[in-house]
Amino acid sequence: MSFLSKIFGKSSQVSQTNIPFDNPIQVEFHSHLIFGVDDGCQTIEQSIELIKGFAAMGMRKIITTPHIMSDFYKNSKDNLFPLRDQIRAELKLQNIPIEFDVAAEYMVDDGFERKIAEGNLLTFGPNGKHILIELPFMNEPPNLSSALFELQIAGYQPILAHPERYPFYNNERTKFHELKDRGILFQLNMLSCVGYYAKQVQEAAQYLVNNRLIDLVGSDAHHIKHQQILQDVLQNKLFHKVCEAELLNNNL
Numbered sequence: 001m002s003f004l005s006k007i008f009g010k011s012s013q014v015s016q017t018n019i020p021f022d023n024p025i026q027v028e029f030h031s032h033l034i035f036g037v038d039d040g041c042q043t044i045e046q047s048i049e050l051i052k053g054f055a056a057m058g059m060r061k062i063i064t065t066p067h068i069m070s071d072f073y074k075n076s077k078d079n080l081f082p083l084r085d086q087i088r089a090e091l092k093l094q095n096i097p098i099e100f101d102v103a104a105e106y107m108v109d110d111g112f113e114r115k116i117a118e119g120n121l122l123t124f125g126p127n128g129k130h131i132l133i134e135l136p137f138m139n140e141p142p143n144l145s146s147a148l149f150e151l152q153i154a155g156y157q158p159i160l161a162h163p164e165r166y167p168f169y170n171n172e173r174t175k176f177h178e179l180k181d182r183g184i185l186f187q188l189n190m191l192s193c194v195g196y197y198a199k200q201v202q203e204a205a206q207y208l209v210n211n212r213l214i215d216l217v218g219s220d221a222h223h224i225k226h227q228q229i230l231q232d233v234l235q236n237k238l239f240h241k242v243c244e245a246e247l248l249n250n251n252l
């Protein structure tokens with residue numbers, strides 16, 4: 001019995017399929033795999049276990065994205081690069097063939113615009129200008145518009161992490177279109193496809209996929225349980241549908 005049928009019973013099977021599906025995503029770019037720096041992996045053993053799992057899913061590259069927040073997770077290149085290098089060394093030692101790098105998931109908070117002004121942001125992508133941002137779950141931050149403007153005039157390409165997860169957009173779907181019209185890319189959490197977070201989140205995911213608003217997908221994996229559920233995601237019809245779009249993951 002799959003994880004989903006255990007927690008949701010038969011109804012979840014409606015959106016699941018048994019048809020063989022080759023995962024087309026080769027680059028995973030939203031996860032929390034640097035040990036001991038946020039609410040993700042806490043030991044190097046956990047980091048390696050999850051990275052092995054992504055390699056088994058056919059990923060050729062991981063760009064992991066620890067939280068950076070002004071008041072809580074004060075990560076930077078200074079502490080993250082040595083840990084990335086330690087994980088790379090262990091991957092080499094264990095002959096795990098996968099490219100591994102680190103960027104960040106920046107919270108749009110009070111201190112974010114100061115970070116933009118300082119430069120030195122943890123970015124990725126073909127021109128090194130893509131940046132992953134997240135919003136607080138309670139309210140849309142008052143400085144969202146100005147922060148996006150400052151990112152864009154500085155030449156960055158903002159990617160909004162999991163737009164489907166913000167409750168304040170539940171009754172304001174037009175906000176999705178406004179952000180897209182401004183050139184913001186959207187990243188869907190793979191786990192949202194199977195209703196892992198909440199029914200409303202799954203419904204927002206359906207809206208985003210059906211309206212072709214998704215540009216990239218990510219696991220947002222924090223621990224092994226998330227990765228185990230990804231096996232169900234690979235058999236999910238909504239995930240198959242988003243994979244029909246021209247996703248940008250494999251260009252990162």
Ligand SMILES: [Fe+2]
Nearest residue numbers: 030031105220
């Ligand atoms: Fe995340």
